[in-house]
Amino acid sequence: MDMTLIETWAEFAVRWLHVVTGIAWIGSSFYFIALDLGLRPPLEPREGVKGEEWQVHGGGFYHIQKYLVAPERMPEDLVWFKWESYATWLSGFALLVLVYYLGADIFLIDPNVLDIPVWAGVLISLGSLAFGWIAYDQICKSKFGDDHAKLMIGLYAILVVIAFFYTHVFSGRAAMLHLGAFTATIMSANVFFIIMPNQRITVADLKAGRTPDPKYGIIAKQRSTHNNYLTLPVLFMMLSNHYPLAFASEWNWLIAALVFLMGVTIRHFFNTMHATKKLLWWTWGLTLLLFLAVMGLSLAPVQNMDWEEDAALTPRAERFAAAAGFEDVADLVINNCSMCHAPEPGVPGAGPVAPKGVRLDTPNWVAAHARDVYLQAGVTHAMPPGAYNYMTAEDRAMIVAWYRAAD
Numbered sequence: 001m002d003m004t005l006i007e008t009w010a011e012f013a014v015r016w017l018h019v020v021t022g023i024a025w026i027g028s029s030f031y032f033i034a035l036d037l038g039l040r041p042p043l044e045p046r047e048g049v050k051g052e053e054w055q056v057h058g059g060g061f062y063h064i065q066k067y068l069v070a071p072e073r074m075p076e077d078l079v080w081f082k083w084e085s086y087a088t089w090l091s092g093f094a095l096l097v098l099v100y101y102l103g104a105d106i107f108l109i110d111p112n113v114l115d116i117p118v119w120a121g122v123l124i125s126l127g128s129l130a131f132g133w134i135a136y137d138q139i140c141k142s143k144f145g146d147d148h149a150k151l152m153i154g155l156y157a158i159l160v161v162i163a164f165f166y167t168h169v170f171s172g173r174a175a176m177l178h179l180g181a182f183t184a185t186i187m188s189a190n191v192f193f194i195i196m197p198n199q200r201i202t203v204a205d206l207k208a209g210r211t212p213d214p215k216y217g218i219i220a221k222q223r224s225t226h227n228n229y230l231t232l233p234v235l236f237m238m239l240s241n242h243y244p245l246a247f248a249s250e251w252n253w254l255i256a257a258l259v260f261l262m263g264v265t266i267r268h269f270f271n272t273m274h275a276t277k278k279l280l281w282w283t284w285g286l287t288l289l290l291f292l293a294v295m296g297l298s299l300a301p302v303q304n305m306d307w308e309e310d311a312a313l314t315p316r317a318e319r320f321a322a323a324a325g326f327e328d329v330a331d332l333v334i335n336n337c338s339m340c341h342a343p344e345p346g347v348p349g350a351g352p353v354a355p356k357g358v359r360l361d362t363p364n365w366v367a368a369h370a371r372d373v374y375l376q377a378g379v380t381h382a383m384p385p386g387a388y389n390y391m392t393a394e395d396r397a398m399i400v401a402w403y404r405a406a407d
Contacts, residue, residue, distance in 0.1 A: 004407060008375060011098045018091035025084035026231055032081075033228045036221075037274035039066055048072065069214050074206045082196050089188035096181060100125070100174055105314045106371070110171035124169060125178060132162065132182045133189045140222070148222070155226070156260060159183070163256040172247040173240075173357065179256055180237025183230050190223040228271070232263040244357040251297040258297075262290045299352070311364040321367035323406030329399055330363040333373055336384050336391055341365075347388065374403040 039051030042065070052065045100108045104118040108125070116124075136155065145151045162182055166175035198216035205212040236259045240246040249255060269283040313321060320326065338361035340350040358372055359365045366373060376383040377391060378399035384391065 002404070004371065004374065004403075005379065007098070007102075011095065014091055014095050014098060018088065018095055021084055021087040021091055025088045026235075028081050028084055029224070029227060029231065033224070033271065034274045035064065036066065037271055069212045069217060070202050070206050072206075074203055078203070080196075080199075082191060085188050085191040089184060092181065092184060096125070096177075100177065105316060106368075108170055108174045110174075111312060113167075113171060114169050116169075121170065128162070128166075128178065129182060129185045133186055133193075136186050137189070137193070152226075152229075159260055160253070160257045163253040167253040167256075172244075172249075172252050175252060176237050176240040176247045176256065180234045180240075183234050183237070187227045187230055187234070190227055194223045195220040229264055229267050230260075232266055233260045236263075242356065244353050244355075245298040245351070246294075248353070248357055249298045250300045255294050255297050258290050258294050262287050262294075265290065310362050311359070311368040313364055313367055317364075317367045317370065320370040320403070320406045321363065323402055325398060325402040325405065326363070326367070329373075329402045330366045332391075332395055332398065333360050333366045333377070334362070336388075336395075337373075337377070339388070340384075370403060370406070374399060378403060 035053060038053050040053060042049050042052045046065070048067050048069070048071065050066045050068045052063065055062045055064065101122050104121055108121045109116060109118060135158065139145055139154060139158075140151065144154065159179075159182075163175075163179050166178050166182075169175070170178060198220045201216050202212040233256075236246075237256070246252065246255060265283045265287045269280050272278055272280050311317070339346045341354045341358050341360035343354065343359070343361075345351060345354065354360075358369050360369060360373070378396050381389070381391075381396070383389075
């Protein structure tokens, strides 16, 4: 049984689940923020009702009302929005384990950044996620958190510091991913530890005949607003691992800092539109300037990729380099793949650096990326692409035999 293929399909399945649950969570979050900002005074005033909105979708009309605190009586069919958040975080953490913990020597640790053992990298990863939530939560609960503007600026400063930290501990790819996981952990923990418990307190008070304290709703709304502004940067961080120009730049931590600002400018446009119907087009102009700055920083000399040196082989890569048939496979891959997967790709459109950060122009680099070669060019016909594909069935069989001899 080929464990590499099983692991790959497991990763695909978890990634699919993560995307699906993420869409559900982000969709409901964006909807309720837009709904809350778009509420208008009721046409027929009703005690306890803060605002209402009429909506049309799918051929039907909906009349939605929001109460200042809660209705007088708790409805039996109350719908809770929580599993979208929990499932997104759990599937994301499972993906972190599958890709970055089990594949730490490839994706997590880069000796050129910080030469640490795998176990230390995993502990730093876990510890940083826990630290992020504890620090954020304590700041929000402190007197500093009473001033919303100062709080947002303070939290942004923390995210920039964490971005700098990650980029000096992990590989560029892992640093961006961890910054996304760090932020997503705060968002999901907001739901689990603050928003849902506060809502449960309100429900319990209603059932007991007590008047709910509005402070619980105010606190939950603050955390929900934070989640709203953090969503788009998290998506960028999660997608960045496919683009070396984002994660391998010397200024990747500063790129991350600017991306968080873009999240603010974009959400400010939509939040203002929902609340006031005004279209603040200047926010898109500012977003464009920020994005151009990101592009400029990404074109600076890349980090973690010393194109003048060969790959330093890990014990796993050494095993593939010593396996039967490696010399023939290395020649095959170099002849068919190095026109793109090189420091300066020779194929138009391949990019200014090796696609996905994968270099295949020396035997050591082939051994270092053995799993990618096996999956992309051995088991499947994904690579080489289109008109550049000159590999025969025999060539691919040779790659498979070599990989399985060593795995």
